Amino acid sequence: SAVISQKPSRDICQRGTSLTIQCQVDSQVTMMFWYRQQPGQSLTLIATANQGSEATYESGFVIDKFPISRPNLTFSTLTVSNMSPEDSSIYLCSVAASGVSPLHFGNGTRLTVT
Amino acid sequence: ELKVEQNPLFLSMQEGKNYTIYCNYSTTSDRLYWYRQDPGKSLESLFVLLSNGAVKQEGRLMASLDTKARLSTLHITAAVHDLSATYFCAVDTGTASKLTFGTGTRLQVTL
Numbered sequence: 001s002a003v004i005s006q007k008p009s010r011d012i013c014q015r016g017t018s019l020t021i022q023c024q025v026d027s028q029v030t031m032m033f034w035y036r037q038q039p040g041q042s043l044t045l046i047a048t049a050n051q052g053s054e055a056t057y058e059s060g061f062v063i064d065k066f067p068i069s070r071p072n073l074t075f076s077t078l079t080v081s082n083m084s085p086e087d088s089s090i091y092l093c094s095v096a097a098s099g100v101s102p103l104h105f106g107n108g109t110r111l112t113v114t
Numbered sequence: 115e116l117k118v119e120q121n122p123l124f125l126s127m128q129e130g131k132n133y134t135i136y137c138n139y140s141t142t143s144d145r146l147y148w149y150r151q152d153p154g155k156s157l158e159s160l161f162v163l164l165s166n167g168a169v170k171q172e173g174r175l176m177a178s179l180d181t182k183a184r185l186s187t188l189h190i191t192a193a194v195h196d197l198s199a200t201y202f203c204a205v206d207t208g209t210a211s212k213l214t215f216g217t218g219t220r221l222q223v224t225l
Contacts, residue, residue, distance in 0.1 A: 001159075031211045042202065043157075043215040092156065096211040102147050102159040103204075103213060 002027050006093050006106030013083055013113050020079045021109045023093030028073035031096040033103065034066075038089045046091075049076040083113045116141050118205050118216040126222045130192050135219045137186040137203035145206035146186045147213065148177050150199045157202065161188075193223045 003026040013019050023032070032049040047068055048056040055068035070076040080087050093106040117140040127133050137146070148161040161170045163179035163186060170177050174197065176189045186203055200220045204213040 033212070042218050043204075045212060045214070048212065098211075100145060100162070100164055101211075102149075102162050103157075103211065104159065105156045107156045 001104050002029060002095050002097065004093060004095060004104060004106035006109055008109055009107060010110040011112070013111065015084055015113060017083055018079055018081045019083065019111060020077050021091055021093070023076045023078070023106055025074045025095055029095040029097060030073070032070060032076050033094045033096075034068060034076070034078045035092045035094060035105075036089045037092060037108070043092065046078070049078075080111065083111075085113045087111065088113045116143075116205060116207055116214045118203060118214050120201075120203060120216040120219050122219060123217060124220045124222075126224060127190075127193050128224055129194055132192065133190050135188040135190070135201055135221075137188070137216050139184050139186075139203075139205045139214075139216075141207075142181070142184075143205045143208065144179075144181045145208075146179050147204045147206070148186070148188055149202045149204060149215075151202065151218075152199050160201075190221070193221075195223045195225065197221060198223045 005024045007022045034046040035043045037043045045058050046061045049068050049070040051070050067079045090108045090110050092108045094103040096103050119138050121136050146163045149157040151157050161177040166181040168179045174191045179186045200218050202218050203216040
């Protein structure tokens with residue numbers, strides 16, 4: 001399965017600032033997604049990162065708050081903009097090799113906003 | 115909107131006992147996945163169930179899928195402490211591998 005490197009692994013940020021999270025995969029993948037896991041909760045899909053085009057956002061998530069880039073088939077970034085304490089969560093990059101294969105997840109970025 | 119519910123949300127069981135975690139979902143799907151998450155860690159894929167009646171087993175865990183009942187089960191046989199983790203089911207919405215995750219079941223196996 002794909003090896004996914006996510007950076008940073010954790011960060012503590014001040015309210016009103018932005019953080020960009022990077023996701024690097026060791027092989028080309030068709031599908032790449034960004035999920036959020038709030039403390040003690042399940043995972044919620046933020047968006048599908050589309051190679052060479054704008055990301056597809058789920059209900060409740062907007063591009064101005066969570067801009068995403070995917071310049072090629074092995075790399076994506078998620079930015080959490082104008083952060084508030086409510087953005088404190090684990091952000092997870094995930095990839096799938098095909099339409100039926102399971103998602104594989106990076107180790108996540110644990111974000112704390114103070 | 116697809117809803118995926120698991121029960122129980124928390125399960126404390128003794129080593130050596132058997133138990134079943136249930137995953138119910140609200141719309142038609144024939145692709146369901148089970149994941150394990152250890153505290154502070156990412157998610158590990160356990161099972162991929164791709165059709166009605168599918169059954170997969172790995173060690174002390176066995177997963178099954180009934181698409182007509184919109185139900186999947188994760189059965190634990192003779193639990194051991196190493197199985198303590200949070201278990202998530204996730205349903206494929208049918209759109210390019212987008213998964214909707216269940217609420218999670220936190221399993222604690224005690225000696």
